[in-house]
Amino acid sequence: MHTLLPFFLAMIAAIVLLNMWANKLKIAYPILLVIAGLAVSFIPGLPVIKIDPDLIFFIFLPPLLFEATWSVSFKEMKKWYRIITSFAFLVVFFTALLVAVVTNYFIPGFTIVLGFLLGGIVSPPDAVSTGAITKFVKIPKSTSAILEGESLLNDASSLIIFRFAMVAVGTGQFIWHEAALSFVWMVIGGAAIGLALAWFFVQAQKRLPTDAPSDIALTLVQPYFMYWVAEQLHSSGVLAVVAGGLYMSTQRLVFLNSASRIMGYSVWQSFVFILNGIVFLIIGLELPEIVSGIRSAGIPLSTAIGYGVLVTGVLIFARMLSSYAALVATMIFRPQNTPRAISKKRRWLMPALLGWTGMRGVVSLAAALSIPVTLDNGTLFPQRDLILFITFVAILLTLLVQGLTLPYIINKTGLFEGIFDETDEEVTRKKMKQGLKTHIYEYLKEKYADEIGGNTVIAKLLQQWEERAKAADDTWMSEKSKLIFVELLEIQRQYLTELNKDPKINEEIIRQQLYQIDLEEERLKMI
Known part of the structure; x- marks a missing residue:
């Protein structure tokens, strides 16, 4: 040995x-x-x-x-x-x-x-x-x-x-x-x-x-x-x-x-x-x-x-x-x-x-x-x-x-020349992220509609997600409210799971985004 x-x-x-x-x-x-x-x-x-x-x-x-x-x-x-x-x-x-x-x-x-x-x-x-x-x-x-x-x-x-x-x-x-x-x-x-x-x-x-x-x-x-x-x-x-x-x-x-x-x-x-x-x-x-x-x-x-x-x-x-x-x-x-x-x-x-x-x-x-x-x-x-x-x-x-x-x-x-459109995956990725932002904004507005006026945290969170949904980039800072944010991460997972049922969507892109969500959740735990 x-x-x-x-x-x-x-x-x-x-x-x-x-x-x-x-x-x-x-x-x-x-x-x-x-x-x-x-x-x-x-x-x-x-x-x-x-x-x-x-x-x-x-x-x-x-x-x-x-x-x-x-x-x-x-x-x-x-x-x-x-x-x-x-x-x-x-x-x-x-x-x-x-x-x-x-x-x-x-x-x-x-x-x-x-x-x-x-x-x-x-x-x-x-x-x-x-x-x-x-x-x-x-x-x-x-x-x-x-x-x-x-x-x-x-x-x-x-x-x-x-x-x-x-x-x-x-x-x-x-x-x-x-x-x-x-x-x-x-x-x-x-x-x-x-x-x-x-x-x-x-x-x-x-x-x-x-x-x-x-x-x-x-x-x-x-x-x-x-x-x-x-x-x-x-x-x-x-x-x-x-x-x-x-x-x-x-x-x-x-x-x-x-x-x-x-x-x-x-x-x-x-x-x-x-x-x-x-x-x-x-x-x-x-x-x-x-x-x-x-x-x-x-x-x-x-x-x-x-x-x-x-x-x-x-x-x-x-x-x-x-x-x-x-x-x-x-x-x-x-x-x-x-x-x-x-x-x-x-x-x-x-x-x-x-x-x-x-x-x-x-x-x-x-x-x-x-x-x-x-x-x-x-x-x-x-x-x-x-x-x-x-x-x-x-x-x-x-x-x-x-x-x-x-x-x-x-x-x-050059067997695969002309098959790949270099912009296809990038366009899919951008559409997916934009869909996530809009989905979360609508979710917040619907679930916490009664609390928006009297809760400054939720009002600010809703405002930031609204700005994020309208923004063309990812220049959005995370919010302090961990519980709500973790809930939103889970909603994003559910959205991606449904999106993955579309046969035209590359599952690898979905998995990459799910991995990013997991990393975000672990980062939140460290705050």
């Missing part, structure tokens, strides 16, 4: 430094972390990191998925649910099937079942990698919503394929009707368990006298509990966390106060950043050991690399093909949702962009490392080292090749 602790502390320090360097270079930090892990792994004398395969999912997946549900726009997910669900389930299954067929044909000793196992591992794109890469370029909110929503659900579908393939490898048989029933229970049961537990957590925290530290501590525990309960009931822990997290994110104004929301945002950002950093470092650190396993199995390194490149090509091809199929289906059945572009040529280039965003990462690594060394009967797991190596090659290639070229492609081709 004393030898590992300095190493882990050094890992965290390296993650922070590499992230700063990545921001300076304007590239995604997962790329630098993988390269750094690979470079560090060749330093002699470093301790070997071993993670229990049974714990790899439980340690990393629940918090990463839970945090993602709080960041995604649920309104945008509902708007694009057709393409999101098709990519999260149909495309994942199609990719796994294609990987199974190709590997069975080209790799000696690779059965269809092992191919499905590998397909389940490498089929889900990684949201962290995509988000880290696309933050340096501007993409439409519809594309961002599709990528974020897909990443929440495709983990569940790929891990279901992975689980069924593992059972088939271990037992040597696959019973379709039992698998179908199990699939239904995993999907419906997982979502139901997550929603039920999330509802209970919301009700409990709403009624208990919690403060910010205890609220944050509870949110750190909740995703693990959802995942564990669902897995104990042989359902999908991933779907439980996703469904529960989405419900709790929509209820954040109900059971968390302003201090909990502000502090929780910072804590979760740091926590998830460290988890992601550790995972991507492990990707690089583990590769030399996997290479030694390949060599001990008698497989030439060049041959194994060729297999990895082949599977990576299959992944890119499957996603590209699916992206164009989705565009054609949208143009035929829902032409009003066809992506905007300044020309037909650029419209037909957009699916290529969506297909090129299929970087692999955390989930693929966790699934690969969770493969046991031996089966229940004591025999070695067939092709384990090769499966691990192909997975690592797919992660490395998609991160390095697609990750480094994606921003360049977007900027060079």
Whole structure:
């Protein structure tokens, strides 16, 4: 323990430094972390990191998925649910099937079942990698919503394929009707368990006298509990966390106060950043050991690399093909949702962009490392080292090749030129703020009409809100009456919640304004 602790502390320090360097270079930090892990792994004398395969999912997946549900726009997910669900389930299954067929044909000793196992591992794109890469370029909110929503659900579908393939490898048989029933229970049961537990957590925290530290501590525990309960009931822990997290994110104004929301945002950002950093470092650190396993199995390194490149090509091809199929289906059945572009040529280039965003990462690594060394009967797991190596090659290639070229492609081709109106968000933001001022002024005038004449505080407050509603800027000073002001802040939250129901309003702008209101409430408490 004393030898590992300095190493882990050094890992965290390296993650922070590499992230700063990545921001300076304007590239995604997962790329630098993988390269750094690979470079560090060749330093002699470093301790070997071993993670229990049974714990790899439980340690990393629940918090990463839970945090993602709080960041995604649920309104945008509902708007694009057709393409999101098709990519999260149909495309994942199609990719796994294609990987199974190709590997069975080209790799000696690779059965269809092992191919499905590998397909389940490498089929889900990684949201962290995509988000880290696309933050340096501007993409439409519809594309961002599709990528974020897909990443929440495709983990569940790929891990279901992975689980069924593992059972088939271990037992040597696959019973379709039992698998179908199990699939239904995993999907419906997982979502139901997550929603039920999330509802209970919301009700409990709403009624208990919690403060910010205890609220944050509870949110750190909740995703693990959802995942564990669902897995104990042989359902999908991933779907439980996703469904529960989405419900709790929509209820954040109900059971968390302003201090909990502000502090929780910072804590979760740091926590998830460290988890992601550790995972991507492990990707690089583990590769030399996997290479030694390949060599001990008698497989030439060049041959194994060729297999990895082949599977990576299959992944890119499957996603590209699916992206164009989705565009054609949208143009035929829902032409009003066809992506905007300044020309037909650029419209037909957009699916290529969506297909090129299929970087692999955390989930693929966790699934690969969770493969046991031996089966229940004591025999070695067939092709384990090769499966691990192909997975690592797919992660490395998609991160390095697609990750480094994606921003360049977007900027060079100008795919989204003419789509963005730089004034749109600013106009929306100004209209929202003006609506808030007018709404509060009318609220004060209606509720405190009888007290305006005899209460100088309320009269002055009303006058100031009237001036603020008429002003073109924010040169308004806060009032001393905290209770009334806090009440007005809550009225503003209610107004923004109603405003968010408008499908034309960007939810990110609403969340930014709600965060500003939380900060204002905390500032008032300090007066």
